[in-house]
Every structure is written in C-alpha cells, then in structure tokens.
C-alpha cells in the first residue's frame with residue numbers, strides 16, 4: 001500500500017514539473033514521422049534485390065534485440081559513469097512513475113515518461129542507422145546496407161510503440177490482443193520493484209532474456225495476488 005502512495009506522490013511531483021506545452025501526440029507523431037521517413041527512404045533505394053540479401057533482416061533484429069537488452073539491463077538499471085542520465089531517467093523516473101499496482105498512464109501527457117526524447121530517434125535515423133548501413137554496404141552489398149538501416153529504424157519504432165502499449169490502461173484493446181497481452185505482462189513483471197533489476201529486460205520480444213536466463217513468467221492472476 002505504501003508503494004502505491006510513493007508512486008502516486010512521484011506522479012504528482014513529476015507532472016508538476018512537466019512543461020504545460022508538452023503534447024504526447026506531438027511527441028509520438030514526431031517519432032513516427034522521423035522513423036517512417038528514414039525507413040521508407042531506405043526501402044526505396046533497394047534495387048534488383050536478391051533473396052539471400054533478405055537474410056540480413058533476422059540478423060539485424062537479433063543485433064537490435066541484444067542492444068535493447070544490454071542497454072536496459074546494464075545501463076538502465078546500473079549507475080554507469082557515461083550513462084548516468086539514462087539510469088536516472090529509467091530507474092529513477094520511469095520505474096518510480098510506473099510501479100505496481102500503478103502501471104498505466106492516465107493521459108497522453110504521461111507519454112513523456114514512456115517515450116524516449118525525440119533526439120534519440122533522430123540520432124538513430126540520421127546517424128547510427130546510416131553508419132551501420134554504410135558498413136554493411138562496404139562488406140556485403142548496397143541493398144543489405146539499406147535493409148540494415150531500415151531494420152534498425154523500424155525496430156526502434158516498434159520499441160516505442162510496444163512500450164506505449166504496455167503502459168496503456170488495462171481496458172485498452174492492446175491488452176486483449178494475444179502476444180501483445182503476454183508481452184505486456186512480462187513488462188508488468190519487470191516493473192515490480194523487487195524484480196526490475198533481475199528479469200525481463202527485453203521489450204520488443206524476450207529473446208536475450210531467454211538466452212541469458214533472465215526470462216521470468218508468472219500467470220497474471222497469481223502475480224497480481226502475491227506481488228502487488
């Protein structure tokens with residue numbers, strides 16, 4: 001019960017500091033626009049595609065899943081020297097704002113604490129994805145370079161959209177769709193204060209959690225009864 005009070009108090013405090021001009025839809029719309037422009041541009045550059053070049057898609061997804069896992073586990077939940085700001089934003093703010101049983105946002109203004117800042121999408125789309133793309137076009141082929149860049153950009157977009165979905169109110173359609181519903185519950189387990197440093201660090205799908213032994217599942221009913 002006291003945890004609920006802590007979370008409610010943190011929410012009030014955080015909202016009081018958030019800029020009144022903030023718009024969740026503008027934030028999400030900017031991320032969507034930047035990502036789709038980047039991904040569509042890359043897709044339109046592909047020409048004379050050969051089947052084997054598509055194999056870079058699962059490899060790109062695998063690499064993204066590893067980075068997502070490592071960044072969340074080791075810098076989101078550990079105070080490292082160069083990523084202190086991410087630690088503060090993630091463990092300090094995101095996990096304080098969403099802690100069982102308060103795991104849903106109340107309005108689109110709360111998306112500020114779910115979505116990454118817009119500049120991260122811009123850095124991924126205009127710097128990191130092109131750099132990886134150039135590398136792949138150098139060692140493999142131009143098509144593979146563009147496919148890699150598009151895969152990276154779309155993976156990051158999926159991360160943002162899934163995370164918004166996980167924190168939707170329980171009655172939202174997202175929680176009724178099979179697979180989305182289970183992924184949301186995995187994230188709900190991760191948001192428990194005693195479990196957040198131990199389990200379920202992947203957000204898009206739990207591949208590296210399964211590979212590295214940090215996957216944890218407990219059925220919804222028993223989890224709610226015993227943990228909250």
Ligand SMILES: [Zn+2]
Nearest residue numbers: 094098163187
């Ligand atoms: Zn979350």
Ligand SMILES: [Zn+2]
Nearest residue numbers: 076090190196
């Ligand atoms: Zn976390």
